[in-house]
Amino acid sequence: MIIIKNTFKFKLSKIAVVLLGGLWLSACSEPKTVSTSNDTPLDNVATSTLKNVDSLPHYLQRNIQDEVFYFVMPDRFNNSDMTNDQGSKTDPISAGGFDKTDKGMYHGGDIQGLQAKLPYIKKMGVSAIWLTPIMRNQAIQGDSSGYHGYWILDFNEIDPHLGSNEDLKRFIDAAHKENIKVFFDIITNHTADVIKYVECHGEDGLQYLMKENDGCLYKSLAQVAAGDAYQPIIPKGQESLKSPAWLNDKKYYHNQGDTTYEGENSIYGDFSGLDDIDTDSPEVVRGMIDIFKNVISEFKPDGFRIDTVKHVNMAFWAEFAPALVNHAQEVGIPEFFMFGEVYSGDSEELSSFTTEGKMQSVLDFSMQFALQDTLIKQQGTDKLVELFERDHYYNDSDSNANQLLNFTGNHDMGRFAGMLKDSDLNYSEAAIIQRTLLAHAMVYFLRGVPIVYYGDEQGFVGDGGDKGARQDMMPSLVDSYNDDDLLANTKTTADDNFDENHLFYKTFAKYADVYYQYPALRFGEQKTLYAQDTPGVFAISRTLKDSDTMVVVFNTAKTAQPIELDLALSGAQKVYPASKSDEVNPNTLSVPALSFAIYKIK
Structure with a gap:
């Protein structure tokens, strides 16, 4: 590990030299051009020609590290059945709350609408869909509604605003036919406010x-x-x-x-x-296990994201998590997987839930905070080194840091683009686009499993966290959403936003294409090759036995970074981006600003 202060010129390890020299055939004095495996500019490659979930193993046999997640709030996605917009027709507690002009009310999206957009989701390279909670909610509490799903009354049926149990089963069947997994968001910490x-x-x-x-x-x-x-x-x-x-x-x-x-x-x-809920009670532990065993048996989801994990006692998780995984395996879901929400930037605290708590994984908030440090606050790439040096905390008999879930933003903290917009550094739209795309590249190609938050692929920005980051994909009537200037197009959220030609949508599809092509990018052991205490280069290798070694280099600086090489080697092939060759002068290479590249090393 090398960290150079106040300079961008450095000497690299052997593997990094191979990376930055590209396909350097000999120690010659003439400038060379790195050859690429595809001379067609990537921006012109149709997403239909890229690898997607069809390239992966069958969903029942697929490891979590093969996945690309799409995190979606069904109420804000697509409305295919307007007859369920007002919720229950028989139970007043779960009826009403529909107002498309109010960001705190139901907007009409439903499970049928989500099913109708499966082709859109699949073409982006998604292999797993994570839904916000879908069980029946108390429709109104205070001045807001349960559109988000976190006010559950009934753990046995889907919220009537979203459809029926049969609609949910049809959606899961349809996703499975496309080889796409479905994950439910579940809650054990609390129920709706009744007491x-x-x-x-x-x-x-x-x-x-x-x-x-x-x-x-x-x-x-x-x-x-x-x-x-x-x-x-x-x-x-x-x-x-x-x-x-x-x-x-x-x-x-x-x-x-x-x-x-x-x-x-x-x-x-x-x-x-x-x-x-009193999760210290043995009766409650048994009751919650039974609830979610029944959910698994009836709907056959592929896994759970678990809400508010750090607000439940650790002993509960140590009993709850293995019991549900075992049950899922018994009913024919061998790769059932659960990951928890632990809102903390401390890797040691996060990992305690995967080791002591026996949960398979957690959302990696510590990585999200490191992305903020490096790409929003413009701190050094050594912030990423600090993060990855703590990965050993996650090692136990059945999990490691490669199974962490990576994300740039979410429905609570807001979107990464929104964080950039709100920064004191006054980023231009062009800079927000560059930094948002680079943040997603880190989510895809650094260790862990990538998540895309719905709407990010259409340049959504938002006005902050919570309700401010829960915009409609279907045409919206919320004024505070519609005044946003979406990134990389001329639309607003008042328009239908399922554009498969959007720069972000196409870019994420290309990220997934590369991710699926090279197993080392999903399963390889990560090693840091270079970082610095200022914005600039961060380079890693991903190594997998009996597979190609992959090297990924990021540049977080606003200017190209000249690299000094100390020897010439052969055997590197640039695999992304394939449209731009590196012009290599003797012993030097310039890494473009706010960009990244991926190399395969034989």
């Missing part, structure tokens, strides 16, 4: 007596042990809203007031009133 506290909401549970505190103040374990506890109450007529029935019993909840997301209350407190 109230007499001290906060009155004897009937229908008042709000603590407005000055903006919630029911958390009561600690010590307070509860000393007898200072809230008196939980379920308002009249709401005693049987949840399913399965045991979830209606107040004794299966912590009932300690609202969390501040710090200390013990991050485990035992309610999220803005959402009923926090």
Whole structure:
């Protein structure tokens, strides 16, 4: 590992020389041009000619490290059945909340709409679709709706705004016929807000007596042990809203007031009133395992993303996660896979859930933060070295850092393009485009499994996190969405945004094409070849036994980076981008600004 301060000229290891010299045939003094495997400019290659999920093993036998994920919020994607826009026709608690002009309400997207767009998703090179929660929600809480899916009442049926259980099964069958996996987003930490506290909401549970505190103040374990506890109450007529029935019993909840997301209350407190499940209870552990065993048996998903993992006690995960994987394997899903949301940039904390907690993987927030450091804050590429030097924390008998899930942004923190737009560095649109594409390239080609957040492939930007990053792909009526200047085209979110000719869509399809062609880019052991403490070059190798070694070099600087070579070797073939040859003068190479290249070394 070499880190050079205040200079862009450096000497590299043997493998890096092969990378940066390209197809250097001999130690000659004349300038050489690196040959490419394809002289056709990549921008002119039709996405239909690129490798996609059809090139991969059958979905039932496919390893998680083969996947390219597409993370989608069904309500904001595509509306194929307008008859379900208002939700349930028989159950008022899950009805209503539809208002396409309000970013906090249902917008009409549904499972049938998602199924209709499977060709669009597949052509982009996606092999796995991750859905935000789809089980039946409480339609309205406060001034917002359950369009996002995180206010679950019934774990046995799909939310009627999205369709029926049979619609979901048809969608999964259709995806599987295209060799595409389907992952559900699940929740064990909480249910919808039904339980109230007499001290906060009155004897009937229908008042709000603590407005000055903006919630029911958390009561600690010590307070509860000393007898200072809230008196939980379920308002009249709401005693049987949840399913399965045991979830209606107040004794299966912590009932300690609202969390501040710090200390013990991050485990035992309610999220803005959402009923926090007592996952310390052996009965609850068994009950939650049974709930999701039934989900697996009925719908046959290929895996779960698990919400709010760090807000549930570790012992729960150590029992829950293996039980569900074992059950899935018993019912014929041998590669069933689960990854958790642990909102932390600390690799040691993240890895504790894959080792001690026995979860197969987690979303790699630490990598997302490193992408912010290097591509938004313009810190050195040594920030990536710091990240990858901590990968050993993930090593155990059944997992490693190659199985982490990489992403640039999401429905909570916002889009990477939006973070660039909001930066104090006042990036131009051209710079935002370059940096967003480079961030996605790192997600695809650094260790881990890539995720694309829906809309990123159409240049969506957004006004921040949460509701601000949950735009409609179908034509939107939300003013704060439609005033966005989308990247790399002239559209807004008021238009239909399923453009297969969009620069980002086509680029992600090409990333997937390369990703699928070379197993070392999915399974290879990663080694850092070069980094620096200023913006500039970050180079890695990916090595897999009995396979080609791949080398990827990124340049995060705003200018081309001259590289000094110390010897000439042969055997490197540039595989991306194939349209631009490297002009190599004796012992030097210029790496273009905010770009990357991939080389195959025999």
